[in-house]
Structure formats: structure tokens, C-alpha cells
Amino acid sequence: MPDQKKRSDCPVSCTLDVFGDKWSLLIIRDLMFTKSCTYGDFQKSEEKIATNILASRLKALEENGVIRKSQHPESKAKVLYTLTEKGIDLLPLIVEINLWGDKYFEIPKQLEAVITEIKEDKPGFISRKMSELKDSITV
Amino acid sequence: MPDQKKRSDCPVSCTLDVFGDKWSLLIIRDLMFTKSCTYGDFQKSEEKIATNILASRLKALEENGVIRKSQHPESKAKVLYTLTEKGIDLLPLIVEINLWGDKYFEIPKQLEAVITEIKEDKPGFISRKMSELKDSITV
DNA sequence: AATTTTGCTTGCATATTGCAAGTGCAAATA
DNA sequence: TATTTGCACTTGCAATATGCAAGCAAAATT
Numbered sequence: 001m002p003d004q005k006k007r008s009d010c011p012v013s014c015t016l017d018v019f020g021d022k023w024s025l026l027i028i029r030d031l032m033f034t035k036s037c038t039y040g041d042f043q044k045s046e047e048k049i050a051t052n053i054l055a056s057r058l059k060a061l062e063e064n065g066v067i068r069k070s071q072h073p074e075s076k077a078k079v080l081y082t083l084t085e086k087g088i089d090l091l092p093l094i095v096e097i098n099l100w101g102d103k104y105f106e107i108p109k110q111l112e113a114v115i116t117e118i119k120e121d122k123p124g125f126i127s128r129k130m131s132e133l134k135d136s137i138t139v
Numbered sequence: 140m141p142d143q144k145k146r147s148d149c150p151v152s153c154t155l156d157v158f159g160d161k162w163s164l165l166i167i168r169d170l171m172f173t174k175s176c177t178y179g180d181f182q183k184s185e186e187k188i189a190t191n192i193l194a195s196r197l198k199a200l201e202e203n204g205v206i207r208k209s210q211h212p213e214s215k216a217k218v219l220y221t222l223t224e225k226g227i228d229l230l231p232l233i234v235e236i237n238l239w240g241d242k243y244f245e246i247p248k249q250l251e252a253v254i255t256e257i258k259e260d261k262p263g264f265i266s267r268k269m270s271e272l273k274d275s276i277t278v
Numbered sequence: 279a280a281t282t283t284t285g286c287t288t289g290c291a292t293a294t295t296g297c298a299a300g301t302g303c304a305a306a307t308a
Numbered sequence: 309t310a311t312t313t314g315c316a317c318t319t320g321c322a323a324t325a326t327g328c329a330a331g332c333a334a335a336a337t338t
Contacts, residue, residue: 007161008185009247011240011254012168012233021294022146022159029151039316046147050296055317077304077315086243093235094151100232101150104225108148115150160325178285189327194286216284216335 018064023049023057025097028090031067031083032133033114038078066090088133092126157203162188162196164236167229170206170222171272172253177217205229227272231265 007013019025030036030045042054049057058081061067066087072078095118101107102115118125146152158164169175169184181193188196197220200206205226211217234257240246241254257264 007187009245010165010168010185011237011244011246011250013165013186014244015236015240016161016164020159020161020164022155025155025159026149026152029149040314043316046149047152048146050298051317052297052319053295056294075305075315079316089239089242093232093239096232096235097154098150100228101152101154103228105150105153106148107150111150179283182285190286191288191328192326195325214284214336218285 018060018066021057023047023053024061025090025094027054027057027061028066028083028087029094031081031087032091032094032129037081038072039081042081061087082137083133084137085134088130088137091130091133095122095126157199157205160196162186162192163200164229164233166193166196166200167205167222167226168233170220170226171230171233171268176220177211178220181220200226221276222272223276224273227269227276230269230272234261234265 006017019028026045026047026049027042030042034041034045036042036045039054039058042058043049043051058067058069062069064086065084068082068084070080070082072080098115099118107115145156158167165184165186165188166181169181173180173184175181175184178193178197181188181197182190197206197208201208203225204223207221207223209219209221211219237254238257246254
């Protein structure tokens with residue numbers, strides 16, 4: 001589990017105390033851009049997160065109020081993970097990470113569509129996507 | 140040193156392979172927002188990074204082309220660290236981290252001015268600051 | 279010439295990560 | 309009803325990364 005104690009009052013430092021690792025933002029990414037919403041879904045993503053790390057990150061993200069656990073509508077055996085509003089507010093950050101990554105790495109073709117959409121109208125994309133994400137937790 | 144092998148082709152994952160730790164972006168922050176440009180400057184910042192970690196992060200950031208080492212104009216004993224264009228392009232990301240951090244943590248008064256400036260005109264702030272940072276490496 | 283500053287490196291204890299195997303409960307299948 | 313499978317984790321342990329303190333060489337200062 002990542003630590004709790006904050007190193008300073010700087011907003012960057014505080015934010016990194018929560019997300020400053022290689023995995024947390026990938027979970028957020030999955031919640032935003034793929035339909036991932038269960039433990040198994042997160043395990044399936046390309047980067048192959050270790051199961052104990054996944055569990056510890058989900059716990060930390062929940063404790064930080066970024067995601068929320070609830071009953072899966074399909075089955076009692078499943079757990080539904082969803083973003084909170086605090087988590088949805090990370091969208092602009094994830095968008096900027098995508099744009100920087102797109103500029104400096106080779107991006108697979110399947111992702112180009114979204115990146116192009118973002119580049120064409122960033123504020124528009126963000127507000128549309130934020131509404132979409134907020135709707136999905138209000139319903 | 141953080142690892143080199145990339146976990147997937149996802150831009151978020153690739154970016155986290157470079158910055159997915161608690162320290163790298165604090166160094167970038169210092170280069171952007173304080174006048175920090177030497178090893179000693181980075182050590183002085185509030186979060187108190189360990190010297191070996193600082194060395195390994197500076198090395199990794201340089202290897203990733205995000206910062207550059209050069210001769211300090213004042214003295215041969217000093218090393219001057221500066222952002223490359225690739226590093227300057229991280230500004231929008233740092234801005235978003237600041238905004239999220241500002242929204243969800245208590246921010247010290249001294250930082251409020253910058254945050255307010257960002258909130259009032261984000262694109263304007265970013266383009267002004269980017270120019271400023273680019274100028275400082277061109278001169 | 280001696281001391282201090284600067285930018286590191288080294289050694290070692292502790293913490294975090296990664297991997298593999300295992301557990302408990304719900305649901306599907308036989 | 310008994311058994312197997314799926315799902316969400318937990319546990320143990322080895323490998324890696326971090327944090328702390330001390331040390332070190334070159335340059336600058338005294």
C-alpha cells in the first residue's frame with residue numbers, strides 16, 4: 001500500500017502521494033476509457049498488474065475517495081467499481097497524459113481515433129466525456 | 140532507477156513508465172515553477188528527496204530526454220539542469236495536477252496566486268509559461 | 279594550505295513489488 | 309444435491325526500489 005503521510009502541502013506533491021506509482025492511473029484509465037468495472041476486468045488489461053498490487057491499489061483509491069465499490073447488478077459474486085466525482089475530475093489529467101504520450105511515443109492505430117478527437121476539440125471532448133461519466137454514476 | 144521496459148503501447152502506460160513515481164514530477168515542477176536548476180536546489184525543496192534517489196531520477200530524466208545537463212555559468216563545480224522541449228511539454232500535465240490538487244487538498248496561501256492565475260485563463264497561462272520556459276533555453 | 283561547497287556514490291536496513299499458489303463464497307453445471 | 313467453475317481477493321516469499329547516513333573527489337573560498 002502506498003503511504004498516507006503527505007510530504008508537503010504542495011498540490012503536486014499531494015497528488016503524487018495518491019497517484020505517484022505505475023498502476024493507479026492505469027486503473028483510472030480503464031474505468032474511463034474501457035468498460036472495465038470489475039476486478040477481473042482490470043486484471044485483463046494489457047499491462048498485467050499483479051493481483052496483490054491490484055487489490056492494494058483499489059483499496060487505496062477507494063480510501064482516497066476516487067473510486068467506489070458497489071454491488072454488481074448481474075451477480076452477487078461480482079463487485080462493481082466506479083469512479084466518484086473526484087475520480088471523474090481526473091479526466092483532464094488523463095487527457096494530458098494521453099497527449100504527451102501520443103507526442104513522444106508510438107501509438108497503436110486503434111487509439112488514434114480518440115487522440116484525434118481530443119486534439120480536434122480538447123475542451124469539448126472533456127466536457128462531453130465528463131458528462132458521460134457523471135451520467136453513468138447518477139443513473 | 141526505474142525500469143526501461145515498456146509494459147504496453149498505451150500512451151498512459153508509456154508515460155507512467157517514465158514518470159510513474161513519487162519524485163520525477165516534483166523535479167519537473169521545481170524546474171518549471173521555482174528557479175531550481177542545480178542538484179543542491181532540488182535537494183532543498185520541501186519534500187526532502189534522498190540524495191541517491193535524486194541522482195537516479197536526474198539520470199533517468201536525462202536519459203528520457205526530458206531534462207539536460209550543462210555547464211553552470213557561475214562555476215565549474217555546479218551543474219546546470221534545464222528542461223528540454225520534451226520536458227516543457229509537460230507543463231499542461233503539471234497544470235492539471237495542480238488544479239486537481241487544489242480542488243481536493245488544502246493549498247498554502249503562497250501558492251494561491253498561481254492557481255488563481257491558471258483558473259482565470261488556463262490556455263493563456265500555459266502559452267505564456269511555455270514561451271517563458273522556451274525562451275530560457277534558447278537564450 | 280586548509281576548509282567548505284557541490285555533485286554525486288556507496289553500504290545497508292526497510293519498504294514495495296512481482297510472482298505463484300491458495301482461500302472462501304457465489305453461481306453454474308452435472 | 310454434489311461438484312466444478314468463476315470471481316475477488318489473501319498469503320508467502322524472492323527480487324527490486326527506497327530511505328538514511330556516511331563518504332568522496334573536484335572546484336571554490338578562506
